[in-house]
Amino acid sequence: MAPLLLEVDGMKCGGCVRAVEQRLLAQPGVRQASVNLLTRTAWVGLDPSLLAPDRLAAGEASVDPALALVDALATVGFTARRRDGDDPVRERLRQRQQRSWWQQWRQLLVALLLLLLSAAGHLAEAGSLPQPWLADIRLHALLATAALAGPGRPILRGGWQAALAGMPGMDTLVGLGMASAYLASLVAFLWPAVGWQCFFNEPVMLLGFVLLGRFLEERARFRTGRALEELAALQPDTALLLLGEGEPRPVRVGALRPGDRLRLLPGDRVPVDGRVLAGESAVDVSSLTGEPLPLQATPGSELAAGSLNLEARLELEVLRPGSQSAVARIIRLVEQAQARKAPIQGLADRMAGRFTPLVLALAAATFLFWWQWGTRLWPQVLMAGPSVHLHGGHRSLGMGAETPLALALQLSIAVLVVACPCALGLATPTAITVGTGRAARAGLLFRGGAAIETAAELRRVLFDKTGTLTLGRPLVTAIALVEDGGSGPAGPAAEARLLQLAASLEASSRHPLAFAVLQEAQRRDLAPLPLQEVTALGGQGVAGRLAGGGSCWVGRPEWVQAASGASPLTPADQAWIAGQEEAGASLLAVADGPQLLGLIALQDQARPDAAASLRALEAMGLELGVLSGDRRGAVERLGLELGLNPAALAWELMPEQKLERILAARHQGPVAMVGDGINDAPALAAADLGIAVGTGTQIAMDSADLVVLGDRLEGLAEALRLARRTMAKVRQNLAWAFGYNLVVLPIAAGVLLPGFGVLLSPPLAALLMALSSITVVGNALLLQGGPSVGARRGG
Numbered sequence: 001m002a003p004l005l006l007e008v009d010g011m012k013c014g015g016c017v018r019a020v021e022q023r024l025l026a027q028p029g030v031r032q033a034s035v036n037l038l039t040r041t042a043w044v045g046l047d048p049s050l051l052a053p054d055r056l057a058a059g060e061a062s063v064d065p066a067l068a069l070v071d072a073l074a075t076v077g078f079t080a081r082r083r084d085g086d087d088p089v090r091e092r093l094r095q096r097q098q099r100s101w102w103q104q105w106r107q108l109l110v111a112l113l114l115l116l117l118s119a120a121g122h123l124a125e126a127g128s129l130p131q132p133w134l135a136d137i138r139l140h141a142l143l144a145t146a147a148l149a150g151p152g153r154p155i156l157r158g159g160w161q162a163a164l165a166g167m168p169g170m171d172t173l174v175g176l177g178m179a180s181a182y183l184a185s186l187v188a189f190l191w192p193a194v195g196w197q198c199f200f201n202e203p204v205m206l207l208g209f210v211l212l213g214r215f216l217e218e219r220a221r222f223r224t225g226r227a228l229e230e231l232a233a234l235q236p237d238t239a240l241l242l243l244g245e246g247e248p249r250p251v252r253v254g255a256l257r258p259g260d261r262l263r264l265l266p267g268d269r270v271p272v273d274g275r276v277l278a279g280e281s282a283v284d285v286s287s288l289t290g291e292p293l294p295l296q297a298t299p300g301s302e303l304a305a306g307s308l309n310l311e312a313r314l315e316l317e318v319l320r321p322g323s324q325s326a327v328a329r330i331i332r333l334v335e336q337a338q339a340r341k342a343p344i345q346g347l348a349d350r351m352a353g354r355f356t357p358l359v360l361a362l363a364a365a366t367f368l369f370w371w372q373w374g375t376r377l378w379p380q381v382l383m384a385g386p387s388v389h390l391h392g393g394h395r396s397l398g399m400g401a402e403t404p405l406a407l408a409l410q411l412s413i414a415v416l417v418v419a420c421p422c423a424l425g426l427a428t429p430t431a432i433t434v435g436t437g438r439a440a441r442a443g444l445l446f447r448g449g450a451a452i453e454t455a456a457e458l459r460r461v462l463f464d465k466t467g468t469l470t471l472g473r474p475l476v477t478a479i480a481l482v483e484d485g486g487s488g489p490a491g492p493a494a495e496a497r498l499l500q501l502a503a504s505l506e507a508s509s510r511h512p513l514a515f516a517v518l519q520e521a522q523r524r525d526l527a528p529l530p531l532q533e534v535t536a537l538g539g540q541g542v543a544g545r546l547a548g549g550g551s552c553w554v555g556r557p558e559w560v561q562a563a564s565g566a567s568p569l570t571p572a573d574q575a576w577i578a579g580q581e582e583a584g585a586s587l588l589a590v591a592d593g594p595q596l597l598g599l600i601a602l603q604d605q606a607r608p609d610a611a612a613s614l615r616a617l618e619a620m621g622l623e624l625g626v627l628s629g630d631r632r633g634a635v636e637r638l639g640l641e642l643g644l645n646p647a648a649l650a651w652e653l654m655p656e657q658k659l660e661r662i663l664a665a666r667h668q669g670p671v672a673m674v675g676d677g678i679n680d681a682p683a684l685a686a687a688d689l690g691i692a693v694g695t696g697t698q699i700a701m702d703s704a705d706l707v708v709l710g711d712r713l714e715g716l717a718e719a720l721r722l723a724r725r726t727m728a729k730v731r732q733n734l735a736w737a738f739g740y741n742l743v744v745l746p747i748a749a750g751v752l753l754p755g756f757g758v759l760l761s762p763p764l765a766a767l768l769m770a771l772s773s774i775t776v777v778g779n780a781l782l783l784q785g786g787p788s789v790g791a792r793r794g795g
Contacts, residue, residue: 004044004066009079010158011037012171015356019167020078027072029065034448036429042080044069077161107151108211114147115208118201140200141189144182147204151211152178168356174210176360177417178203184409199410206417234306235327239271240264242315253322264314270307273325274316276300281312285710359419359745363412366749371408378754381407411750411759418748418760418768419741426773427733430780435726438784443709444719451705454689455723459669461617461691461716462662464683465628465635467676468693469642469713470604474512476520477585478601480576482569496526498597502554502590504529505542513586514542516602517554541588550593557589557599564591573599584634604634609714611642616717620724624648625665627658627673627683655682662686674716675704691716722783729783733776740772 008020017035024033024044032045046065066082073080118140148156152175159175162168181202188198240248242261253271256262261277264270270283282294285307294310297303303316305325322328375382382403432449439446446452463469479495503521506514507528521528530547537543541555543563553560557577561569569577577587577599585603589596607613614624625648628635635651638644650661662683665671673687684690684704692704693713708715744760752758760768 004046004069004082006042006044006066006069006073006080006082008035008040008042008073010077011035011040012158015168015172016078016162018354019076019162019165020073022167023072023076023078024069027069030069036433037426076165076167077158105215107154108215111147111151111204111208111211114143114151114204118143118204137189137198137200140198140204141186144185144200144203147207148178148182152203152207155207155210168360172356173359173416173419174206176363177413178206180409180413180416181206184413202413234269235322235325236269236271256318256321258318258320260318262316262318264309264316266309266311266313268309270303270305270309270316272305272318272322273302273320274318275302277315277317279312279314281314282310284308284310355419355741359415362745362749363415366415367408367412369408370411370750371404374750374754375404375407381750381753381757411748411753414748414760415745418744426776427737428730430777431726431729431733431783434780434783435722435729439719439722442715442718444715444722445707445709446719446723447705447707451689452723452726454670455672455706455720456727457670458622458672458689458720460623460625460665460671462625462627462665462671462673462687464673464675465626465630465638466604468674469610469626469638470606472676473604474516474586474602475605476516476600477603477605478580479598480573480601481598482573482596494597496524498590499524499600500526500529501552501592501597502588502600504531505534505544505552505554508534509536509542513588513602517588517600546592552593553591554588557587560589560591561596564596565594566591566596569596582633583637584631606638606641607711607713609712613713613717614642614644616714617720620717620720622720626650627653627661629653629655629658658683659686691719725783729780733779736775736779737772740768744768 011017011020017037020035020042021033024030024035024042029047030044031047032043034043035041036043070080070082155171156175156179159168159171159173163172181199185198185200185202189200235253237253238250239253239256240263241251241256242248242263248263256272262271262274266281276297276299278299280296280298283297283303284294285304295301295303295307297309297314302319304327305322306327428449432452435452436446436448446455466472476499479498481491481494481498499517499521502517503526506517531544531552532547534542534544537555537559539556540559541553543551543553545551551564553563557569560566580587580601583603585601588600588602590598590600617624624644626635626639626644627650630651632651635649636646639646639649653661659682662671662673663686666688670688672689672691673683674691674693675684676692684692689706690704691706691708693708693716706719708719746752747758748760750759
């Protein structure tokens, strides 16, 4: 299923989200659609074989699915366009922000100017201002007309289009409220005999407060998108291109192609993914991975775009263009994650989608009730005498109504105005967007809201051993000299001779054990010995001849002993070997001529942060376990070292056995599997939450629900804590959004009018509606100021 990301303009509330999703799902070839109101994006899962069969049958060689989806959304009043992966993210965000802000700012200024003139008219009518012309009802009719024809026109048009399409939304409610108040006032103005008051001030004030609320809401929304801009800022705009032997030339990063040579100066950020050709320098990778220690870059090292060169000049070869760099992949992953909603958001959107029809029904019921029955049950809600304004002077809706029809009309308008599906639609995506953005800055990549929701509900976390809880590579852990038929403490000189000879023989081998021996020899500054006739025997070891000396061997103890003709091992030697093998170590023997010099034990080691990370997870109430294909001794030794429950350890498991264990664990609650994202891909897919640690490769991003970049297991606990805080904000936002509407809608419908004389005027309702949305967004933004997540210790 091919994914597609669209930018959708015109969405105002959860009803709009539901309308866009329904329209997309109705198109051929669309299997999934997930719309984010906050980022105004739509993630669409496509089946190319089912796309536009009528157009394919007509003989068209290729069909762009985005065009059909854009056209379909245009028919219901939403403007959409495909998000181009090659478009620089910073420029795209900047252009969209400038366009949106200028349009909203212009509309808001006009609306506020009209509102101020309307308010001045009230003051002049009350005698507080000495300009009587401001109180002229004709002026206020003109102001209301200008408000609806100017800044209010997009709302009226959008609401009308949505209603015609059978998908009414927030603009429909606001548009109905403004138009109803305006038309009722116009009737009262043109035909004074009806005895109604004029409400020309209501559409002006309502529009002003609605646009002010949306403007403030947009400012708060903008803060939630800063994570992507910070990630995009890691990739510079220009790079220094080397052409022959001349001076480097600055070029646009977008013009670079694989194979180009670049110069990187101290303090520069790596512009694209590249390989070091010349130079050595410390490189800060914390901006991408959260890794606090710098990477030592040498010729052959691969550097990801966004890394910071700290010390010396480097020459790089471009491996991937900017649109395919590590930063670009992470940005695309975060964008898709923010567009893919959590299951709880689907519930909120369905509720918001049904909300507008319910409000319309409530407004109709309010109108019928107060017109036919309410004023008969409580006649005191009407004014006793005739209107004091011959032309229906200004009053607030519901205040001073003289007829049942006037009161019914006014209260039904108030219901339309006070309803707020925006808060429902924003409750989940604001928290999810802030949470994923903050996690991305810390090198924690969630694949959408569903992954965050699952992470917050986890009960059990299962780990692969090699490469996850351990470093994933063997290290020399012990050396035993075989001397005079016994094993004893390693003498420094004899031990150095043994290790030097072993490293010299293994210098040409690519075996992991050979690399561990070479690494230990380099650590001790042991220079290689000159050798002749070096021969490697697969599965056994390496044989060679010292320059000017005799034969030597390194490899499996049985083979070395047989090849060299060395004396049999003593019981003490054999006991030492048995103890090392029981602990999971691999053994190499080293012989110089007929003399067996000694034995080297090599073993994978636990990550330095593994024990602390597991303690942090246990403190969160999670059950921990290990699923490993390694030997029993190695798994039990690691479990003992990390303080894991022996009953939670499993060893010598085939891939299908890992799957069975994971599926069995899922019956006891949500379970996560932590692996390296490559050979553990089936297990990651079988778990409720697949987590890849320490890779950050494209394979890991494709197979895992959560990717912890960098070689740090501690990021896992940080990610799960952030997921719990994010879902707590989601629940708080939903409670506020539902609670707001449950309280204010009955008040607007007049529940408190007979007993207490309490009404909710539309201007106040509009202000409360805006504050409701702003409160939801602001509450989500508190995630940015919470406990530190993946602090930048070095970048």
